[in-house]
Amino acid sequence: MLLQPSNRSMQTNSFDGIKDRWYELRQEFLKRMDRQQRDVIIMLLQSPNQGGRGLRLWMHRLLNDERPLPDSLPRELVQVYLDHSEAEPLFDCEACGLAIPVEPGWQRNEAKPQVVYFAACPCCGGAVGLHAYWSRQSQLASR
Numbered sequence: 001m002l003l004q005p006s007n008r009s010m011q012t013n014s015f016d017g018i019k020d021r022w023y024e025l026r027q028e029f030l031k032r033m034d035r036q037q038r039d040v041i042i043m044l045l046q047s048p049n050q051g052g053r054g055l056r057l058w059m060h061r062l063l064n065d066e067r068p069l070p071d072s073l074p075r076e077l078v079q080v081y082l083d084h085s086e087a088e089p090l091f092d093c094e095a096c097g098l099a100i101p102v103e104p105g106w107q108r109n110e111a112k113p114q115v116v117y118f119a120a121c122p123c124c125g126g127a128v129g130l131h132a133y134w135s136r137q138s139q140l141a142s143r
């Protein structure tokens with residue numbers, strides 16, 4: 001399924017429109033989570049000072065960047081955000097577009113993260129890297 005902003009919220013450029021889209025996205029996001037992880041994630045999304053920064057960054061990316069989101073999010077991928085407060089969704093899968101967490105180095109060089117948690121996509125096995133999905137899409141489009 002391709003996550004797209006609803007027509008209604010595209011027309012309204014108001015704060016309410018953004019709030020609606022955030023709420024819709026949050027529902028879609030939680031629906032795809034492993035049941036056992038869902039409660040802690042709801043808590044983290046409600047209480048930013050408890051952690052979950054990487055998960056919120058992931059949701060912001062989804063909100064700003066139309067891309068597919070798998071029907072179920074791999075448990076081990078979500079767990080990285082719960083276990084590592086430095087994890088950020090900077091890489092993605094070239095095949096399915098899933099955002100992949102990495103730990104950026106202190107110099108914040110996105111292309112050379114300090115830790116890459118997944119050598120391949122935990123959802124489909126595709127290659128992962130910085131901007132991998134859009135690079136692949138533009139290659140396919142230019143054929």
Ligand SMILES: [Zn+2]
Binds near residue numbers: 093094095121123124
């Ligand atoms: Zn994938």
